[in-house]
Amino acid sequence: MIATKTVASFIGGRFQEAPREKVDEIPNPATGEAVASLPYSSKDQLNQAVAAAKKAFPGWSETPVPDRAQVMFRFKALFDKHIEELSALVTTENGKTLEESRGEVKRAIEVIDFACGAPTLMMGHNLDQIAKGIDEELVRFPVGVVAGITPFNFPNMVPLWMIPVAIVLGNTFVLKPSPLTPLSAMRIAELLVEAGLPDGVFNVVHGAKDAVDTLLTHPDVAGVSFVGSAQVAAYIYATAAANGKRVQALGGAKNHILVMDDADLELSAPHVISSAFGNAGQRCLAGSVAVGVGKIGDALVTELAREAREVKVGPGTDPKTYMGPVIRRERKQRLIEYIDEAEQQGAKLVTDGRQGAPSEGFFLRPTIFDRVTPAMRIWKDELFGPVLSVMRASDIDEALKLLNASSYGNMASIFTTSGKNAREFKRRAQAGMLGVNIGVAAPMAFFPFTGWKNSFFGDLHATGQDSVRFYTRHKVVTTRWL
Numbered sequence: 001m002i003a004t005k006t007v008a009s010f011i012g013g014r015f016q017e018a019p020r021e022k023v024d025e026i027p028n029p030a031t032g033e034a035v036a037s038l039p040y041s042s043k044d045q046l047n048q049a050v051a052a053a054k055k056a057f058p059g060w061s062e063t064p065v066p067d068r069a070q071v072m073f074r075f076k077a078l079f080d081k082h083i084e085e086l087s088a089l090v091t092t093e094n095g096k097t098l099e100e101s102r103g104e105v106k107r108a109i110e111v112i113d114f115a116c117g118a119p120t121l122m123m124g125h126n127l128d129q130i131a132k133g134i135d136e137e138l139v140r141f142p143v144g145v146v147a148g149i150t151p152f153n154f155p156n157m158v159p160l161w162m163i164p165v166a167i168v169l170g171n172t173f174v175l176k177p178s179p180l181t182p183l184s185a186m187r188i189a190e191l192l193v194e195a196g197l198p199d200g201v202f203n204v205v206h207g208a209k210d211a212v213d214t215l216l217t218h219p220d221v222a223g224v225s226f227v228g229s230a231q232v233a234a235y236i237y238a239t240a241a242a243n244g245k246r247v248q249a250l251g252g253a254k255n256h257i258l259v260m261d262d263a264d265l266e267l268s269a270p271h272v273i274s275s276a277f278g279n280a281g282q283r284c285l286a287g288s289v290a291v292g293v294g295k296i297g298d299a300l301v302t303e304l305a306r307e308a309r310e311v312k313v314g315p316g317t318d319p320k321t322y323m324g325p326v327i328r329r330e331r332k333q334r335l336i337e338y339i340d341e342a343e344q345q346g347a348k349l350v351t352d353g354r355q356g357a358p359s360e361g362f363f364l365r366p367t368i369f370d371r372v373t374p375a376m377r378i379w380k381d382e383l384f385g386p387v388l389s390v391m392r393a394s395d396i397d398e399a400l401k402l403l404n405a406s407s408y409g410n411m412a413s414i415f416t417t418s419g420k421n422a423r424e425f426k427r428r429a430q431a432g433m434l435g436v437n438i439g440v441a442a443p444m445a446f447f448p449f450t451g452w453k454n455s456f457f458g459d460l461h462a463t464g465q466d467s468v469r470f471y472t473r474h475k476v477v478t479t480r481w482l
């Protein structure tokens with residue numbers, strides 16, 4: 001493993017130190033202590049990374065697909081072998097519990113599994129005798145150099161939503177991971193080298209907006225995959241498209257969970273708690289609004305509060321911990337400001353996450369508000385932390401109206417024992433990923449990650465067949481033999 005004291009850039013198969021013009025300290029969120037320093041890549045290094053990817057493209061894209069898939073098989077074996085170490089690294093830089101980190105790495109491995117099927121995924125199709133004496137075929141080709149820009153909350157999995165599929169289909173790649181969690185990306189680079197990936201096919205650069213802008217406007221970047229907050233996603237979509245690139249930009253979320261009064265509360269509530277407070281609420285699929293529908297409201301609040309009080313908050317390395325810290329002190333402060341404001345606006349504070357959390361590191365306890373209204377910012381905004389709003393609706397129509405009024409449309413769930421309610425929900429909820437008695441309705445890698453509204457900007461989503469289409473372009477060949 002490379003020394004993670006100073007995080008390097010990875011360009012053309014070599015780890016390079018960046019000039020120390022702009023350096024971030026990377027703390028362990030559970031302790032606040034620095035674990036590494038991150039010098040941002042220079043403009044020259046950003047250009048070198050794109051140049052290395054461009055140079056590697058002809059050789060890599062001409063490599064037979066089954067041979068490219070072999071690299072993925074070896075990469076997958078390495079991920080399996082190092083799962084504990086990769087998970088520990090996620091916990092160190094992100095703070096989530098080791099169990100959550102293992103879940104993240106396993107989800108990343110699913111994408112590698114998917115990419116191993118490239119010879120099948122990349123097949124085109126044909127039609128013999130489409131006209132008299134004429135045949136037609138569709139053939140897929142890689143698009144070129146792809147840039148990936150990723151968030152802090154899944155430092156291993158989200159880069160791997162992109163990298164295996166993009167490269168196995170013959171593209172070359174420049175990753176700009178979150179400057180808050182850059183360590184996992186470096187380990188991914190090392191394992192790709194060990195798996196036999198040729199130099200320049202995969203590169204990592206570091207930085208923030210300036211680095212992103214360089215990639216978005218670079219003439220040699222053909223496509224951009226982005227995952228992050230909605231405002232930045234909208235900017236990435238507009239800027240990359242204006243610069244002639246194909247782009248998929250996955251944004252933030254405000255996910256509603258409907259709990260119907262026909263639901264079994266004892267079975268349902270733990271899923272609502274784990275959706276709201278797993279990963280300290282820092283998941284784009286976190287349930288951040290629970291809607292009690294019909295008579296269940298009071299009982300729901302009582303049960304959620306009881307369970308939230310039992311949540312063990314602490315470092316992710318402690319096997320007894322249920323919820324780790326949030327990512328940075330400033331994010332914790334911003335969450336506290338939201339809680340203060342909601343209280344002033346009359347939401348009913350049921351559990352107060354500002355109290356009783358460990359004092360070192362960036363911890364909060366679970367916060368639950370009841371009687372939240374659509375006028376409040378805690379309902380409108382994505383808070384991205386362990387704060388759950390409870391709302392009430394008299395029936396499923398009112399509940400769906402609330403859900404559909406959100407500017408986001410990533411995920412929504414329903415807890416119910418009624419097939420009729422589940423069907424209504426499935427047909428009318430305006431979100432792209434739906435759960436029926438599932439708290440975190442995360443599609444597996446074989447399906448796309450289908451956010452709607454401000455949760456997604458673009459046409460083709462990450463993972464599944466969408467990603468195959470995003471990372472390839474087609475030719476349709478019409479043939480007549482005279």
Ligand code: NAD
Nearest residue numbers: 150151152177178208209212228229232250251252253284
């Ligand atoms: P973020 O938007 O702050 O950062 C994401 C990436 O964009 C980082 O690499 C960052 O350096 C870069 N960036 C930040 N500001 C930028 C700017 N002004 N111009 C250009 N680039 C910029 O997101 P985050 O806080 O790291 O991650 C959390 C967010 O990601 C949440 O909103 C969460 O919902 C979202 N997310 C969405 C999904 C999804 O599938 N829809 C998955 C995971 C996370």
